[in-house]
Amino acid sequence: GGRLARELVAAEVRYDRSMTNLGVELDNGRMARLLVKLCIVVDHQGLPGGGGRWGETGDRYVLKLLHDFIFHQAQPDTGLPLLDWGHVAESLNKLDAGLEEEVTLMSRDGATLLVVSFAELKRALLSSYAELSGMRM
Numbered sequence: 001g002g003r004l005a006r007e008l009v010a011a012e013v014r015y016d017r018s019m020t021n022l023g024v025e026l027d028n029g030r031m032a033r034l035l036v037k038l039c040i041v042v043d044h045q046g047l048p049g050g051g052g053r054w055g056e057t058g059d060r061y062v063l064k065l066l067h068d069f070i071f072h073q074a075q076p077d078t079g080l081p082l083l084d085w086g087h088v089a090e091s092l093n094k095l096d097a098g099l100e101e102e103v104t105l106m107s108r109d110g111a112t113l114l115v116v117s118f119a120e121l122k123r124a125l126l127s128s129y130a131e132l133s134g135m136r137m
Helices: 002-043 058-071 085-097 118-134
Strands: 102-106 113-117
Touching: 002 058, 002 085, 002 118, 058 085, 058 102, 058 113, 058 118, 085 118, 102 118, 113 118
Parallel strands: none
Antiparallel strands: 102 113
16 A cells, blocks of 8 residues: 555656646747747848838838847946846747837837837737748749
8 A cells, every 4th residue: 555655656746747847848849939920020121122121111120120129238337248147038938918008119220219019019929929820932
């Protein structure tokens, strides 16, 4: 009886650990797909002959500002890069969830400030990515 109980407990522990690891991997995969979509949209120039400004207009401009918000944070006192992985993960999770929470996005020159929700940003990302997907034909 005692050995069977120990084996069952050990099996439960292994199962719980496996489920935790699976959850982490699923989250990593989701974030990776979202990150790839964001980079593709932000860096893409659009259709040939379109003037090369596709990535800097409309929804793509807002997504470019989001990309800067996520990856180009700077320390306020020195201006040095702020390498905050927590900020990156938190921002991508909010984008993935499409939260109604608003974020203030600023252009690199400080001339443009936009307040937009993560839900709006997610819609912009999905529609821009779908637009690019349709260009493959």
